[in-house]
Amino acid sequence: MKLVLVGTSHRLAPLEVRERVALGEREAAQVAAELAANGMEAVCLSTCNRTELYVAAADADDAEARASALLSELASLPENELHPVLYRLQDQAAALHLFRVAAGLDSLVPGEGEILGQVRKAAELGATGPILDRVFRQALHAGRKARSETAIGESPSSVSAAAAALAQQVFGELTGRTILVIGAGKISELAARNLVSRGATIGAVANRNVERARELGGRFGAKAIPLDAVADELPAADVVVSSTSAAGFVLGHEVVREALPARRGRPLFLIDLAVPRDLEPAIHELPGCYLYDIDDLEAVVTESLAGRRNEAARAEQIVAAEAERFRAWQASLDVVPAIASLRAFAEEVRAGELARAQGRLGALSEDDRKAVESLTSQIVNKLLHLPTVRLKEAAAGADGGAYADVVRDLFGLRDDAGSDRLPRQ
Amino acid sequence: MADALLWTTLGCYAAAAVAYAIGFRRPAPFGAAGTWAVRVGWIVQSALLGVEAGDAAGFPWATWSGSLNLFVWLVVAAYLIWGCRPRYRLLGAAVMPLAAVLLAVSYAGGGTSGGGGRYSSVFLVLHVGLVLVGFAGFTLAAALAALYLWQERRLKRREARILRVGVPSLVTLDDLAGRTIAVALPSLSVGILVGLVRLGLDGGGFDALMALTLVTWAVYGSFLLLRYEAHWHGRKAAYLLLAGFALVIAVRLGLPAAHFS
Numbered sequence: 001m002k003l004v005l006v007g008t009s010h011r012l013a014p015l016e017v018r019e020r021v022a023l024g025e026r027e028a029a030q031v032a033a034e035l036a037a038n039g040m041e042a043v044c045l046s047t048c049n050r051t052e053l054y055v056a057a058a059d060a061d062d063a064e065a066r067a068s069a070l071l072s073e074l075a076s077l078p079e080n081e082l083h084p085v086l087y088r089l090q091d092q093a094a095a096l097h098l099f100r101v102a103a104g105l106d107s108l109v110p111g112e113g114e115i116l117g118q119v120r121k122a123a124e125l126g127a128t129g130p131i132l133d134r135v136f137r138q139a140l141h142a143g144r145k146a147r148s149e150t151a152i153g154e155s156p157s158s159v160s161a162a163a164a165a166l167a168q169q170v171f172g173e174l175t176g177r178t179i180l181v182i183g184a185g186k187i188s189e190l191a192a193r194n195l196v197s198r199g200a201t202i203g204a205v206a207n208r209n210v211e212r213a214r215e216l217g218g219r220f221g222a223k224a225i226p227l228d229a230v231a232d233e234l235p236a237a238d239v240v241v242s243s244t245s246a247a248g249f250v251l252g253h254e255v256v257r258e259a260l261p262a263r264r265g266r267p268l269f270l271i272d273l274a275v276p277r278d279l280e281p282a283i284h285e286l287p288g289c290y291l292y293d294i295d296d297l298e299a300v301v302t303e304s305l306a307g308r309r310n311e312a313a314r315a316e317q318i319v320a321a322e323a324e325r326f327r328a329w330q331a332s333l334d335v336v337p338a339i340a341s342l343r344a345f346a347e348e349v350r351a352g353e354l355a356r357a358q359g360r361l362g363a364l365s366e367d368d369r370k371a372v373e374s375l376t377s378q379i380v381n382k383l384l385h386l387p388t389v390r391l392k393e394a395a396a397g398a399d400g401g402a403y404a405d406v407v408r409d410l411f412g413l414r415d416d417a418g419s420d421r422l423p424r425q
Numbered sequence: 426m427a428d429a430l431l432w433t434t435l436g437c438y439a440a441a442a443v444a445y446a447i448g449f450r451r452p453a454p455f456g457a458a459g460t461w462a463v464r465v466g467w468i469v470q471s472a473l474l475g476v477e478a479g480d481a482a483g484f485p486w487a488t489w490s491g492s493l494n495l496f497v498w499l500v501v502a503a504y505l506i507w508g509c510r511p512r513y514r515l516l517g518a519a520v521m522p523l524a525a526v527l528l529a530v531s532y533a534g535g536g537t538s539g540g541g542g543r544y545s546s547v548f549l550v551l552h553v554g555l556v557l558v559g560f561a562g563f564t565l566a567a568a569l570a571a572l573y574l575w576q577e578r579r580l581k582r583r584e585a586r587i588l589r590v591g592v593p594s595l596v597t598l599d600d601l602a603g604r605t606i607a608v609a610l611p612s613l614s615v616g617i618l619v620g621l622v623r624l625g626l627d628g629g630g631f632d633a634l635m636a637l638t639l640v641t642w643a644v645y646g647s648f649l650l651l652r653y654e655a656h657w658h659g660r661k662a663a664y665l666l667l668a669g670f671a672l673v674i675a676v677r678l679g680l681p682a683a684h685f686s
Contacts, residue, residue, distance in 0.1 A: 117668070154588075156588070162588075165588055165590075166580075166587070168593055169580060169587060169588070169592070169594055169595070171596050172593065172596055264656040265659060266658070267595060267658075287660060288658070288659050292583060296583045303586050303588075303589070304589075307586075307589055
């Protein structure tokens with residue numbers, strides 16, 4: 001059986017092509033089932049950045065042609081138009097590609113974590129057999145290993161994620177921490193959402209237009225306050241997120257300084273996402289106050305993405321090792337029928353010879369008969385042990401097929417676990 | 426035998442210090458290797474203390490070098506409680522070089538030949554043991570404070586690479602340092618009390634080490650008072666812990682002759 005991959009991704013195809021082949025979970029399952037109806041194993045992995053068909057079939061060319069035609073049909077494009085943006089890979093190269101995808105190495109943001117769940121889901125919805133089951137299980141393993149043994153997925157890749165990660169540098173777990181949101185726009189909301197997803201709660205939303213603050217606050221169970229009431233909320237806040245369109249500072253150094261005694265030494269983390277800035281930079285000089293503006297956060301994101309790219313080199317080594325393991329496993333499949341036939345043949349000979357000697361062994365007691373059975377089995381097993389190991393080793397290299405053919409030829413074996421000839425009776 | 430154990434311990438602690446230093450840039454595999462070196466070193470040092478206890482006639486750590494050896498063992502034991510967690514490994518970069526140096530100083534100051542003291546064993550176990558547990562706690566708290574100041578400085582400087590190195594949060598470090606002192610100070614207090622009771626019963630002079638130990642106690646006492654009454658947290662509290670630790674070092678290293686003769 002051959003492993004075949006036909007697909008397209010953000011690396012080759014523009015958005016207008018990708019959106020034509022993008023599939024929901026149900027459609028992806030249907031596509032896999034359609035391919036599987038031709039006696040193949042099939043999995044369809046479709047995300048916003050890629051649509052890939054993984055197929056395991058005896059005839060690789062046929063599988064590739066069917067998968068290409070199916071993608072072309074999905075995109076409603078002639079095959080020659082789709083052809084330039086498709087990649088076609090087989091066996092180890094296809095496995096390596098899948099492992100890279102699962103590890104986030106082929107993602108727009110290296111190491112992003114969502115893809116691992118998408119690979120798992122695709123495998124669950126697919127029509128898997130021995131090959132695809134193995135390769136997808138190994139892909140999930142490779143993805144997890146790349147993330148646990150390198151820092152590729154650790155650092156934030158957006159400004160709001162960087163703000164939340166920095167807040168965690170101050171507070172650790174954000175559960176129970178209170179956020180004060182200044183400004184009821186999309187940017188404040190996005191940053192606040194990121195903090196909320198890590199356990200923090202929004203205490204209050206301040207806005208010039210209190211009605212809009214009420215609207216946003218209502219979604220998070222927070223109270224709405226006018227901008228001039230921000231000082232009253234400072235003693236209770238742990239994190240301040242600000243993004244208004246005000247021309248001047250919305251929160252000054254003096255206001256924060258006056259709130260410090262009531263904070264009883266608790267640190268205050270302030271995120272200023274506005275341009276022009278909302279929070280007076282001098283706040284950062286106050287003890288226990290940490291103010292980060294949009295430039296500071298972008299510098300952290302840039303640096304962390306560079307870090308992810310450095311880690312990617314180590315993750316590549318991990319997935320390459322996994323791909324090599326898959327190759328060795330796939331190659332071992334070539335010799336498995338030969339080993340099974342050889343063992344069946346040997347067992348046939350052993351059983352036949354024992355039956356032939358029945359007359360001479362008739363006087364043996366039951367215990368002695370069992371001892372003879374055991375002895376002959378041991379002899380067969382010992383004789384076959386080394387050839388079996390050697391065959392598997394050869395399969396892990398490149399000579400598996402040749403070795404299997406030699407064994408079949410020498411012993412006159414067929415791959416249906418028997419031999420061409422019967423042992424002499 | 427004891428010498429071999431001491432050199433092995435020293436080697437493990439030094440290796441851990443080096444591994445943690447490299448672990449700043451490459452946490453895997455050096456961070457984990459450092460922690461294993463600490464574990465092995467601590468087990469070997471435990472064996473060393475066992476051998477010393479077996480060889481000595483009385484309490485084996487009554488000498489200055491012996492007590493320093495026991496002190497290092499307690500510091501590393503306290504570190505191991507947190508040091509096993511990857512996020513606290515950087516603490517090892519502060520603790521393990523100190524442990525290695527103090528162990529080397531202990532060896533230079535008298536080797537592994539323990540000896541019985543002139544006091545009763547019960548008295549020594551209580552007095553020396555409790556005082557050293559307190560000092561070990563102060564040492565760990567100082568390492569936590571140093572880590573706090575380092576991390577706080579990075580946040581104040583808005584270092585772009587700040588997320589590259591995994592460090593416990595400021596609040597966690599501050600909280601752990603406070604809790605460590607809350608455990609260590611009562612231990613030192615009881616240790617001092619036992620010493621003062623013996624002084625009252627058996628007589629003897631009040632020496633400089635005793636005076637400095639009382640000053641140390643006062644510094645850490647004021648730390649707890651300021652923390653819980655005046656809400657001293659963060660940088661100020663960390664500086665106070667480091668000041669207290671300077672006194673601990675002076676007590677442990679600076680005045681050996683005055684108390685152990």
